Structures are given as C-alpha cells and as structure tokens.
Amino acid sequence: MLYRFWIAYLTITRKEIMRFARIWVQTIIPPVVMVALYFIIFGNLIGQRIGEMDGMLYVDFIMPGLVMMSIITNSYTNVVSSFYGAKYSRHIEEMQIAPVPDIVILLGFVTGGMVRGISVGIAVTLVSLLFTEFSIHNPLIVLLVALLTSCLFALAGLINAIFANSFDDITIIPTFVLTPLTYLGGIFYSIKLLPEFWQQVSLGNPILYMVNSFRYGFRGTSDIDLFTAIVVILFFIALLFSVSLTLLARGTGIRQ
Amino acid sequence: MLALEISNLHKTYASGLQALKGIDLQVEEGDFFALLGPNGAGKSTCIGIISGLVNKTSGDVKIFGHSIDEEFILAKSMLGSVPQEFNFNTFEPVQEIITNQAGFYGVPARIARQQTEHYLKQLGLWQHRRSQARRLSGGMKRRLMIARAMVHKPRLLILDEPTAGVDIELRRSMWDFLEQINDQGTTIILTTHYLEEAERMCRNIAIIDEGNIIQNTSMKLLLKQLNSETFVLYLRDDLEQAPKLASFDNIVTLDHHSIEVEVPKRRSINDLISELEAQNIVVERMRNKVNRLEELFVKLTTKTKKEGAA
Numbered sequence: 001m002l003y004r005f006w007i008a009y010l011t012i013t014r015k016e017i018m019r020f021a022r023i024w025v026q027t028i029i030p031p032v033v034m035v036a037l038y039f040i041i042f043g044n045l046i047g048q049r050i051g052e053m054d055g056m057l058y059v060d061f062i063m064p065g066l067v068m069m070s071i072i073t074n075s076y077t078n079v080v081s082s083f084y085g086a087k088y089s090r091h092i093e094e095m096q097i098a099p100v101p102d103i104v105i106l107l108g109f110v111t112g113g114m115v116r117g118i119s120v121g122i123a124v125t126l127v128s129l130l131f132t133e134f135s136i137h138n139p140l141i142v143l144l145v146a147l148l149t150s151c152l153f154a155l156a157g158l159i160n161a162i163f164a165n166s167f168d169d170i171t172i173i174p175t176f177v178l179t180p181l182t183y184l185g186g187i188f189y190s191i192k193l194l195p196e197f198w199q200q201v202s203l204g205n206p207i208l209y210m211v212n213s214f215r216y217g218f219r220g221t222s223d224i225d226l227f228t229a230i231v232v233i234l235f236f237i238a239l240l241f242s243v244s245l246t247l248l249a250r251g252t253g254i255r256q
Numbered sequence: 257m258l259a260l261e262i263s264n265l266h267k268t269y270a271s272g273l274q275a276l277k278g279i280d281l282q283v284e285e286g287d288f289f290a291l292l293g294p295n296g297a298g299k300s301t302c303i304g305i306i307s308g309l310v311n312k313t314s315g316d317v318k319i320f321g322h323s324i325d326e327e328f329i330l331a332k333s334m335l336g337s338v339p340q341e342f343n344f345n346t347f348e349p350v351q352e353i354i355t356n357q358a359g360f361y362g363v364p365a366r367i368a369r370q371q372t373e374h375y376l377k378q379l380g381l382w383q384h385r386r387s388q389a390r391r392l393s394g395g396m397k398r399r400l401m402i403a404r405a406m407v408h409k410p411r412l413l414i415l416d417e418p419t420a421g422v423d424i425e426l427r428r429s430m431w432d433f434l435e436q437i438n439d440q441g442t443t444i445i446l447t448t449h450y451l452e453e454a455e456r457m458c459r460n461i462a463i464i465d466e467g468n469i470i471q472n473t474s475m476k477l478l479l480k481q482l483n484s485e486t487f488v489l490y491l492r493d494d495l496e497q498a499p500k501l502a503s504f505d506n507i508v509t510l511d512h513h514s515i516e517v518e519v520p521k522r523r524s525i526n527d528l529i530s531e532l533e534a535q536n537i538v539v540e541r542m543r544n545k546v547n548r549l550e551e552l553f554v555k556l557t558t559k560t561k562k563e564g565a566a
Binding site for chain 2: 003004005006007010011012014015018047049085086089090091093094095096097098099100101251254
C-alpha cells in the first residue's frame with residue numbers, strides 16, 4: 001500500500017515540476033530579472049551611497065533577503081496557481097477519484113512548490129554573483145532555512161487556493177499580505193535601525209525570522225536568535241500543515 | 257457478489273436542495289446497468305458520491321463490499337469513472353494525462369506506459385498521444401476520458417453520459433468497446449439520455465427521479481410494463497381527417513400522408529393494418545414514434561411529477 005502511495009506522490013510531484021518547467025520562460029526567468037534589477041538599483045546605485053549595514057556592504061546585506069524573497073514568492077505562487085487552476089478546470093478530480101490520501105496530494109503539491117522556490121532561489125543566487133562575492137557562513141543553515149521557508153509558503157499557497165473562488169482571490173493575498181510582510185521583513189534594512197516600538201512590532205512578522213536566519217547562513221549575522229527563528233518557522237509549518245490537511249479532508253472548496 | 261451497494265443514501269446541498277432522498281441500489285458484478293433519470297434527478301450527485309467528488313449527507317456506499325468511508329482506498333482502487341464534463345488539464349499531452357492517472361492509482365511507470373498504449377490504441381487515440389488534449393475533437397476527448405478511467409483496470413466502471421455530443425459512427429464504436437470490456441468482466445453503470453443506447457446494452461435498469469428511485473428492475477421486465485406503443489404510419493393516399501377505428505382510440509393526423517396510432521399491448525400491428533385496409537387506407541411504411549424505453553421513461557417520470565404536484 002505504501003509503495004502505491006509513493007508512486008502517487010512521485011506522480012503528483014513530477015506533474016507539478018513539469019508544469020512550471022514547461023513554461024520556464026514565464027516561471028523562472030522573470031524573478032531572476034526582477035532581482036537583478038534590485039541588485040543594480042538598490043545594491044549598486046543606491047547601496048554605494050548607503051555605505052555599510054551590519055558591518056558589511058549594503059549589496060552583501062540585501063543579497064540573502066533577495067534570494068529569500070524569490071523563494072517565498074515562487075513557492076507560494078506555484079502552489080496557489082497550480083491548485084486553483086486544477087480546481088477551476090476540474091482536473092483536481094483526477095486525484096480525488098483515485099485512491100490517493102489527502103496527505104499525499106498535499107505533499108505532492110507542496111514538494112512541487114518547494115522545487116520551484118528552490119530552483120528560482122538557486123538561479124537568483126547565481127545572478128547575485130555578478131554583484132557580490134560568493135561566501136557562505138554555514139551551508140547547512142542556508143539549505144535548511146531555504147527548504148523550511150519554501151515548505152511554509154507552499155502550504156500557505158495551498159490554503160489560499162483552497163479558499164479561492166476566482167483568479168482575483170489568488171492575487172489578493174500575495175499583493176496585500178505577502179509583499180508588504182516581505183518588504184517589512186528585514187530584506188533591505190536591519191531592524192536595529194528602527195525605534196524600539198517598531199522593532200517589537202517587526203518581531204510579529206514571521207518573514208523577519210526567515211530572512212534573518214537565511215542571512216545568518218550566508219553572512220553569520222542576524223537580528224534574531226537562530227534557534228528562535230527555526231522554532232518559529234517550524235511552528236508555522238506545523239500550523240499550516242494541520243490547517244491544509246483538515247481543509248482537504250473536509251473537501252473545502254473542492255467537494256460539494 | 258455485489259459490485260455496488262447503496263443504502264439509504266441522502267444528499268442535501270448547502271442551498272437546501274435535496275438531491276437524493278434515501279435511495280437504495282444494488283448492482284451485481286458483471287452487470288451492464290443503466291441509471292436513468294431526467295436532468296436534475298440526482299444521477300450525477302449519486303455518481304459524484306460514489307466517486308468521492310461529492311460529500312454525502314448520510315447513508316452507505318460499498319464497492320465490491322468495501323465501504324467508501326472506512327475502506328476508501330480499496331473501494332476507490334476498484335472504481336473507474338467517466339464524468340459528464342471534461343475534467344482533464346487541456347494543456348497536457350494525451351499520453352501524459354493517462355500515465356499520470358495510472359500513477360495516481362499507484363500503477364508502476366512501466367506498466368502504466370503499457371496500459372496507456374493499449375487503451376489509446378484500442379480507442380483510436382494513439383496517433384494523437386503527443387497532442388495537447390485541447391486540440392482533440394469532442395468525441396476524442398470523450399474517448400480520452402474512457403481510456404483514463406480504464407488505465408488501472410477497474411472492476412467497476414461508471415460512465416456519466418459518455419456519448420453526449422458524439423456522432424453516430426463514433427457512438428457505435430464506443431458501444432462496441434463497452435460491450436467488449438463488459439464481456440471481459442468489468443461491471444458497467446451507464447447514465448445516458450440516449451435511451452436506445454440503454455435499451456441496447458443494459459441488462460438491468462434503475463430510474464431515478466426527484467431524488468428517488470422509481471424503478472429498479474431488469475430491462476426485459478421494465479419493457480413488459482409498456483402497455484402501448486405509438487407508431488407513425490405513412491399512407492399511400494391523401495387523408496383529410498383521422499380515420500375512426502374500432503380497436504384503436506388514439507389516432508392523430510400528422511399531415512395528409514401520415515398518422516400516429518397508439519397500439520395497446522393487447523392488439524397487434526396486423527389488427528391495425530387490417531382495420532385500415534378495411535377502410536381502403538394503404539400503409540406504405542411505418543416506424544416507432546420513439547423507442548420503447550423512451551416511451552416508458554417519459555410515462556414513468558411524468559407520472560412521478562403529477563403525483564408530486566398533487
């Protein structure tokens with residue numbers, strides 16, 4: 001039985017990877033171009049006037065955050081668009097009719113989102129080499145945080161898609177929630193620059209923990225304690241995993 | 257053994273619509289079974305519940321003895337379903353749609369590829385295997401869904417109006433395919449609006465109307481219930497008004513050359529021809545107004561509606 005579930009999982013994952021790989025010009029290239037522009041404008045042109053941030057060149061400071069932003073956006077977008085597309089054109093029924101447990105469907109979609117997030121993250125990291133010197137303080141931390149963050153936002157994308165009733169619904173959360181939280185998540189600045197009150201407010205933003213732990217992996221410096229950051233990410237993964245599994249089991253948005 | 261066993265199945269949608277009002281249904285293994293009913297009768301809801309696409313309100317469904325609640329993995333692995341609406345990713349190549357479906361059922365890749373080739377060839381789609389599904393004609397898309405439903409070799413196949421919008425030639429080739437897989441042991445449940453199709457292929461039948469099963473019997477027994485059949489007669493000579501016949505009451509003039517006559521079960525066609533000949537009316541040709549099952553179906557569902565209105 002487990003072998004059959006394993007085949008089903010591999011099928012969903014492969015299908016998800018093929019979906020974005022087939023249209024790589026639309027899925028992989030645009031985020032790379034966008035981040036390259038960030039490096040040129042904020043890293044080089046404006047960054048040279050800013051000087052140092054947290055004891056490093058500004059372009060080196062923003063590099064991990066920009067990679068993380070790409071991972072977050074792409075793992076989220078992949079699952080939300082793929083799952084909602086499957087709902088909209090009803091081919092999600094192919095999996096519902098088959099003897100595939102909900103957890104296998106969930107893991108398949110999430111893995112697809114993670115693969116896209118990590119693929120774009122690698123592409124963006126390669127582009128960053130044109131603007132910064134490559135140095136990794138702790139590769140395991142970089143890998144761990146990248147995997148956990150992509151998993152978390154793939155789950156968030158799935159929940160968005162489950163509740164979405166139109167294509168507008170799958171753009172509202174990224175536009176009005178995800179983007180502001182990402183920009184305010186310490187990509188472009190250290191929260192130490194903020195007044196005490198806003199530093200405390202910033203601690204309520206989960207993306208801050210991901211960006212800082214990722215920056216720690218690359219540069220060895222962080223505004224947040226690494227252990228706390230990992231625990232926060234794991235907590236949100238556990239929470240969103242339970243929510244999405246419950247929603248799939250209830251058939252919310254996919255079964256009448 | 258029972259391929260499908262439905263007990264006291266209810267479905268009430270969030271809107272308050274009671275789609276199924278406690279139906280019971282049993283389908284024997286190896287049967288070719290017709291599930292008929294007018295639009296909105298509850299057929300697709302029933303199939304949706306069996307397939308796991310619709311949540312039931314209450315009741316039990318078992319597929320080859322396995323409950324869709326407690327043993328849903330076993331129950332689903334024995335079921336193949338061809339829905340009414342196209343529900344595949346139209347941007348995916350035909351071959352990939354089928355092999356992916358096999359993968360969802362846990363069929364290893366090598367066997368999935370073999371099965372895909374087998375059914376695509378059998379249903380005349382092999383030459384289109386690399387085409388995106390959206391490029392296929394309507395009939396080809398229907399056959400694609402049948403191939404997809406068969407790829408894991410289900411013991412029970414449910415087809416929800418598989419021949420809707422399909423031309424006659426293709427419909428007949430699909431009938432041949434379905435009869436062939438039924439002969440090989442696959443139990444088939446068919447819903448269709450082409451009652452000629454059900455009468456030709458199905459051995460047993462249930463008619464569902466307004467969420468209730470109003471008939472559940474063998475096709476032969478059901479057709480025996482037909483108390484009369486209506487024939488259209490084409491006459492050699494012009495006729496001004498409907499002839500008056502001693503043994504036949506319901507005669508309607510369609511035009512100067514044709515009349516419609518209801519022939520009761522106790523009367524033969526010979527009686528009718530004889531009475532017409534006695535009045536010098538020569539019948540050149542004749543045909544059934546509609547097929548027998550259709551006539552009965554209309555009578556039964558109309559009766560239910562009248563009773564409901566009363």
